[in-house]
Amino acid sequence: xxxxxxxxxxxxxxxxxxxxxxxxxxxxxxxxxxxxxxxxxxxxxxxxxxxxxxxxxxxxxxxxxxxxxxxxxxxxxxxxxxxxxxxxxxxxxxxxxxxxxxxxxxxxxxxxxxxxxxxxxxxxxxxxxxxxxxxxxxxxxxxxxxxxxxxxxxxxxxxxxxxxxxxxxxxxxxxxxxxxxxxxxxxxx
Numbered sequence: 185x186x187x188x189x190x191x192x193x194x195x196x197x198x199x200x201x202x203x204x205x206x207x208x209x210x211x212x213x214x215x216x217x218x219x220x221x222x223x224x225x226x227x228x229x230x231x232x233x234x235x236x237x238x239x240x241x242x243x244x245x246x247x248x249x250x251x252x253x254x255x256x257x258x259x260x261x262x263x264x265x266x267x268x269x270x271x272x273x274x275x276x277x278x279x280x281x282x283x284x285x286x287x288x289x290x291x292x293x294x295x296x297x298x299x300x301x302x303x304x305x306x307x308x309x310x311x312x313x314x315x316x317x318x319x320x321x322x323x324x325x326x327x328x329x330x331x332x333x334x335x336x337x338x339x340x341x342x343x344x345x346x347x348x349x350x351x352x353x354x355x356x357x358x359x360x361x362x363x364x365x366x367x368x369x370x371x372x373x
Contacts, residue, residue, distance in 0.1 A: 185326060187336060187344045194323035194348055198355040201315040205359060208308050209366050212301060216369075217253045217290045219245040221277075227269030229262050242266055243286075253277075253288040260284065293370075301370050309363045313356060320352045 210220030223245055226236035239245065243257040243266060255270070257263050267286055270279040280287045293301070327344040330336035336344075 185330060187327065187330070187340055190323050190326045190330075190344065191347050191351070194319050195351050197319035197322075198316050198351060201312045201319070202355055202358055202362075204315075205308060205312045205362060209305070209362065212305060212308075212366065212370070216250050217247040217288075219247060219253065221290075222253060222255070222270065222273070222275065222288065225269055225273045225275070227262075227266050229265045231261065231265075236269075239266065239269070251290050251292075253290065255279075255286040255288065256284070257286075298371050302367050305363065305366050305370065309359055312359055316352055316355050316359070320348055323348045 210218070211224060219240075223238065223240035225239045227239055227242055228234075228236045229242065239255070242259070242262055243255045246254045246256075248254055255266060257266055263281060263283070263286065267279050267281050270277070270286065270288070275288075277288045277290060280289070324345060327336065327341050327348070331338060331341040
């Protein structure tokens, strides 16, 4: 396998780790209303078949103010199913329906809860850093295998190791910046 292909695969795996972390962060509650908190909640609507659907496919989700989410179903007949799905999701938010829309009041977070969430964020970050390290390890192993088989000169292998190490540092830096920003968002009152 050519060196540039190994580097490309490693970078692609590292980009996926960062993208996955961004997606995970969208669902973290920060005390501020964000549609990302509920858009991936799975709702079972019997009229639409057996498979549960994501809430964002069933309704528009908006945040009219920092402490309220508004869920407006595309099909008014699904309102009760959506309300049930939100209750079953165990979000710690009590849905309030008026027959047309569902309001989700977002309660303020206590200082202790903010610290718990900050701890959860750190665990998410560590999981993705492990993914980065695994991508680095796999790439280094491929480079070493190519060098051992004689298809890759030693100078190129050394350069490949350096490129992979720089990639890992770059993506770890990106993840650390994301951690700092999200932790600040969660801990500020």
